Amino acid sequence: MVDPSQIAAMIVEPIAGEGGYIVPPETFMQGLYEICRKQGILLIFDEIQTGFGRTGKMFAYEHLKYRPDIMTCAKGIANGLPLSAIIARRDLMEQWPAGAHGGTFGGNPLACAAAKKVIEILQGGSLDNANKMGSYLFAKLNALKSRYKSIGDVRGIGLMLGVEFIDGEGNANGNLVYAILDYCIGHGLILLPCGLHKHVIRFICATTVTKQEIDDGLAILEAALQTAGA
Template identity: 45%
Template sequence: MTAHTDTARMPAEYMPEPVPGPRAQALVARDREVIAPLGRVYPLAIDHAQGCEVWDVDGNRFLDMNAGIAVLAAGHCHPRLIKVAQEQLQRFTHMAGTDFYNEPMVRAAEKLVSLMPGGKDWQVFFTNSGTEAVEASIKLARYATGRQNIIAFYGAFHGRSYGSLSLTASKPRQRRGFFPLLPGVSHTYYPNCYRCPINLQFPSCEIACLDLIERTLFKTTTPPEEVAAIIIEPIQGEGGYVVPPPGALARLRSICDRYGILLIVDEVQSGIGRTGKMWAFEHEGIVPDIVASAKGLGGGLPLGAMIARTELARQWQPGSHGNTYGGNGLTCAVAYELLCMVEEELMANAATVGAYLLEQLQALQQRFPQIGAVRGRGLMIGVEFVDDQGNPAGALADAVMEESFRKGLLVLTCGASTIRFCPPLTVTMAQVDEAVARFALAIEACVAG
């Protein structure tokens, strides 16, 4: 195993050994025997990590632009989080927050509320994951409104448990074999101006895709007075890192207000400082009714949260919803420290370094006509690959992702043909330079000849 301090920063074209190495191959074989199919995309077998760097079991070093799919907001093994976790492990780890009280749970909730619009009049329900936060949001919306229907968007990813899967509309394989799903769910078009769903271009269309909610859904299949909530990702994640045009979320907020519908914002991937603000919806100046959070919230530990306006949350009677591990002492202690770090410095770094990363990737777009679009906010950036006709080039995106791995860079695809960059919020400009250099080498290898 190569020690962190002994590993010199490698030139962008260099990897010491072919990947996967023999130890990684052996671990993959063992995994195949005992782990149910999960859909791994390339054979990274991690041994240890620090900050934005990962070493595999064969000693190969990688630059991490995944952060465990936007989970490791403070990077791998941040000393502040390790210290808090060690201290909490010596006090207690778990005492069933739905049945008893504990200070780390209250403290983390207080911190979350302070970071919401207005800094008060919100209440928190802790979960173990993003899909559970979405499930809680669905239940509360139905319970508080007395209505049943939910509207979501094509391209959305809200999770894979039954309620959240019913809202998910990202890829057919995620739903295939699991019908019937939750009744009362309708989908409409997400405002994606690069691939306008109704063949118009912003600003001339004036976000006409959202008008279809009133013009089509409400007049055909979904009476507005029976809609409990509309749920949206302020930046669509799995659907391709799609940033809606300015005014889209405000338009949606006005539709909800007109018909007494709750607005649920899924910030599982985009929240906790990733876009340069604590919540991505803040870029649009709107206030949702319910927010689903997870991923970055736990600093690498499994934690999610449903955050709802107090007047809604208090309508739940005790026992209306609950779970065993939500409010776990260990995860909440780490979450509090992580939220402090995000507020103090990490979301500002995401804004500054994210703008630099966006600029460098846009420069690559000038070099490679196969890059059709580069978009994002903060450290949530997507690079969409296209063919000669401008259609999604999924096979090329997959090839670039796999070649990046061989070049020592960890990235993942999303949408039809987009590669996402969602590194730890601690990433530096020097690491961005290295990542973009490796990414360029991967693209060159895939488009050569």
Template identity: 35%
Template sequence: MRNLTHRLPQERRIVTALPGPASTELAQRCSSSVGRAISPSTPGYMVDGDGGVLVDADGNSFIDLASGIAVTSVGASDEKVVEAIREAAGHFTHTAFMSTPYESYVQVAEKLNEIAPGDHDKRSVLFSTGAEAVENAVKISRAYTGKSGVVVMDRAYHGRTNLTMAMTAKNRPYKSGFGPFASDVTRVPMSYPVRDGLTGEGAAARAIYQMEKEVGPENIACVVAEPVQGEGGFIVPAEGFLPAIAAWCRANDVVFVADEIQAGMCRTGDWFAVNHENVVPDLMTTAKGIAGGMPLSAVTGRAEIMDAPGVGTLGGTYSGNPVACAAAVAALDQMESQDLAARARGIEQIIREELEPLTSTGRVAEVRGRGAMVAVELIDADGNPDAALTGSVVTACLAQGVLVLSCGMDGNVLRLLPPLVIDEALLREGLGVIADAVRTTVGQGAVNA
């Protein structure tokens, strides 16, 4: 995998105890000024980042296998993205597109319409966060169909607003104590091959039966699904599941919404995860990697569906901020010119090469995922989800200067989301730390496979 040019040294470097004194002081300030509900998972306070590294206030350099939760796919300070932000902010930081429009919003919409699956006429609208995009996809679906029901998958994650909390499956830390939630949301089973043993068609038939019997297609406005589930555990549905669900939606006047917020923007080795099975959604939500770290999200879809809501019914004060749009234009160009989709496929190959041998420990159920969105599911000796082992591995990796996240309904999944611009040597070094941490934690010693 060809190395790219980076501003910072691409190295893992731990020079203080973690956290160091500067980060410790910042943590103390945080505890006395920031609400406790916001609780950072790593002790270091970051001051710089580039390529595949983040540097904290004490000079410790971490290998970044998180990308700000799949956001900084082009790196945390891509030169062209930074320059686009400077240029845009030098003219104006905000005008509100709904009242005084600007070209960069239109440019982003044009590009999303171009790269979205399907050759039909498309439209896009921009927002600020992923949850906003999901909510507006539901609003658009309801306006188009005249129906109200929303169907989501088990283990789904769609956001933290009231409606998206209802759509999100995991109780803690996202939902507990925050109800009542929005109504008319039904959850059906997703394909989870390592656990349910079903083919894609079989898993789809199970979900469709439940939709037909518990809700009825005449009441369903949309089915919202992540083509690769994120917080739910990086679950890749069995081949055939998504096409069957999309076909059922088309046959029953139900809008099929692909939530590509985490899996999209080259993350899984193509512009969008649905492309892997040639699924063409009616609507698609994007965010995270779209703008190189700036807050931006979008709904893109069939023109006749997107234009169903009345004039002036969608939007928001900050929706499609001009600086974020300028960053998105640059980030999308970098994804294309650097062929980051191909890099994501190369990253997957390297991850599998380094981590699939861990299945021999008996404590790794599988290594799964697509592109640079790969999970390692950890289990105990009896085959049950092992959240304690997962937490220990995450902690051990952090102590060695590697940032890795966990996820899953049972908290037993390591999720790997490296920047798509990470150098191969740095990636392999980080993966080696993970492999050693797993072997050490399960008591087999840090030895090579």
């Protein structure tokens, strides 16, 4: 049994979620990985927001050239039913004494059945759809960027896309985001902000989303941009 006080770990989101849908440069992630390997530090990826098909792959680490030692998963894993998971190297998982990893909701059969179905649906075409629809939405959002000067950046991977809003000086414009979100929710489109100044709108469509649904959503978004004077 390893002494837990002797274990060092670094935990990081492979793409910053609440932080503003920021995709780190590959060299940054590679650097982290190399530091961890050299120093004997466990690398943990928090894939709670990036996992389960969100980026067009099952997990965001698959866009990189290496694996983390440990991953955390939740959210899309059971399509809304309460479930989370830790996935790790076998030699690490074997450190748990029998029965040590328990909890009131652990192994909930209904949530596990939902997760099994989610995996089937993702592998049965929904991951491909996330890639296709992600590229479609990314192109459409970039087209909006070319028409609205308050859009500073469009970024993300797959169906994890964010649009950053700025003011005339190029600073974060959270007030504009709130005006846009207000209009959208009143017209049937729920969007969430993220970023340090809540100046980024994130698009986290279902991986089963259709082109028509994206077009309908974008029409509401564009009306909101016009109404808010973006």
